[in-house]
Amino acid sequence: MTCEDTGDRQPHYAALHRLAQAGTEQITQVMLQTAPRMSSAHSLAEQITAALAEQSVQVPGTDSAGEIVSGLAEALAVLLKRRDILETRVAALLEDHPLSKVLTSMPGVAVRTGAGILAEVGDASAFPTAAHLASYAGLTPTTRRSGTSIRGEGPPRGGNKTLKRALFLASFASLSSPESRAYYDRKRAEKKRHNAALICLTRRRVDVLHAMLKHRSLYQPGHEQTA
Known part of the structure; x- marks a missing residue:
C-alpha cells in the first residue's frame, strides 16, 4: 500500500510493522485516496490498527517481502492505468461504428x-x-x-x-x-x-x-x- 502527496512518494506500508506505525488516520487517508466514497474507511482502519497491535511475532524477511509486494502493487497500478486507457480507446472506436x-x-x-x-x-x-x-x-x-x-x-x-x-x-x-x-x-x-x-x-x-x-x-x- 502506498500514499502519494503532490507527486512525491510517501512511505510504503506493504510490511505489517510499517502499516502499524502509520496509524489509524494515515491508513484512513490512504483508503480514501483510492476509494473516496468509502464511508466505513475510518472504522475499517481502526480494526486494522487493532489487529496489528495484537501482532507479536516478527517474521524474518518481512521487509524484503514488503518491498516485493510494493513493487507488485506498483506494476499492477501501471497495468490498470493502461487498461483504462485501452478501454477509453475501445469506447471511442465502438462509438464511431x-x-x-x-x-x-x-x-x-x-x-x-x-x-x-x-x-x-x-x-x-x-x-x-x-x-x-x-x-x-x-x-x-x-x-x-x-x-x-x-x-x-x-x-x-x-x-x-x-x-x-x-x-x-x-x-x-x-x-x-x-x-x-x-x-x-x-x-x-x-x-x-x-x-x-x-x-x-x-x-x-x-x-x-x-x-x-x-x-x-x-x-x-x-x-x-x-x-
Missing part, C-alpha cells in the same frame, strides 16, 4: 461486451439465421450418447469462446432489467439451475440480437419474455 447504438441499446451490452461481440460477429450478415449465430457461439446443446442410447442434452461445448464469453457476460449483466429477469426466473421455476437458466437466456438473446443487427433496429423491451 454504425452499429454502436444498436448493440448498446440491448440491456447488459456495454463497451467491452459490445466491442467483443462486434469484433466476432460484425453486422451478422455471415449468419443466415439466429440458429447459425448460436451454433457459432457454441450455444447449441450437445446430445449425450452412450452406445445406441441417448442420455439427454448437456451444456454446450466448443464454439467461439470469445463470443460466448461476451454473450454470457452481457446476459448476466442484463439480469437487472425486468425483461431478462422475468425470462431467467421463468427458467428457474422450471427447475433449471443458474447456469442452465443463463444459457437459455443467452440463447434467447442471440435471437433478439440477430434480428437487431439484421434490421439495424434498436432493442425493444419484452423480446426475451417470449418463447
